[in-house]
Amino acid sequence: MDWNRTKSIFIVVFLILNIFLYSLYVNRYNEAQSVEVAGEKTIDARLKEDNITYGVLPNSVESATYISGKVHTFTAADFTDPNHQANITDPKEARVILLSPVKLRNVNDDASFTEFVQANIKEGGSYGLWKVNRDERIAIFFQKTNNRMLYYNKSGLLKIQWNADNEVTMYEQTMLDNIEEVEQQESALPPIQVIQALYAKGLLKPDSRIEHMQLGYSTLVYLTQTQVLLPTWEVRVKLSDGEIEEYFVDAVEGKIIEIQEEKQEVEEEDWGV
Structure with a gap:
């Protein structure tokens, strides 16, 4: 048996296999990118149909974490x-x-x-x-x-x-x-996905404009001496009549956070001393 020839054949076969696997990876990556872009175009198209606009969105935050405080x-x-x-x-x-x-x-x-x-x-x-x-x-x-x-x-x-x-x-x-941080870093939803979550829930009204978005924290667990807070996107929307609505979205899971009770409590005007 010609071992040199056999060795050459193996090298060529492995080279072809590596090229094939790399080609498969590139194709799947491009397909994923196409799906992502198509998804963004879809939400943009829907927003355009309802005349819902937004300005420059904040930079995407790659990660966020839960925090606690006393x-x-x-x-x-x-x-x-x-x-x-x-x-x-x-x-x-x-x-x-x-x-x-x-x-x-x-x-x-x-x-x-x-x-x-x-x-x-x-x-x-x-x-x-x-x-x-x-x-x-x-x-x-x-x-x-x-x-x-x-x-x-x-x-x-x-x-x-x-x-x-x-x-x-x-x-x-x-x-x-x-x-302080209480858990490992989590992937944070980018702003366009937050907008999509609000739109999917029917919270963005036609002829409105997203005026402001920023990342902060909302209360997840409230104990007597300790609290746990989760990363939260705050979104302010200006309606066609000029009224401002505000929404809060879990920056990790994309759930809409209801804070009306907390809002009412914070804004109560009790100044007795």
Whole structure:
């Protein structure tokens, strides 16, 4: 037997097999890409039919993770400024009166509220402005971690109130401590799939526009001293009549998250101290 010839035949056969397998891989990859692109075109076509538009979407986040935090217990030591008179009947929540009200730079500029919080409130830099109700003179802040907000979490909340002279007179604060990741990284849904999930549920109305999308966290498990939060896409949609609707989508599984109860609780205006 000519072993050199046999060896050459084996080499050629394996080379052909490798080429075939690589070709099969490339074909399947291209098919998968075609399906993905076709899917995106399909949702875009459907949105176009209903005149639902969106601007530049945020960059896709490759991964996200669940987080946990412990509810902060407030004490008098948290309020060393003599101008801050704290009432801590519930150690999980501080209600503070400013003995000398602090003037806001410009109540028509949202940045003024952030400036006040960062300069005057404990851990003020860890809160992000969420909503300003100028009729009621109340600004709502959500706590944030890694620059991502904790949506409607009653244990990570800050509300400030000002008077007719545009002076902050009091604030209400809750806070989570020791925020950390609790599970391994998960693949996060890209924005276009979040839009598709909302559309599939019939939540995107014709002639509307998706104005804003950002990734944050919503409460998954609420215990007495500890909470677990899941990565969540927040989506704001402007309707044809100018009204704004907001939706929250599980960034890992794509489920729509109902937070109406939490929203109502956070926005309750109880300023008794």
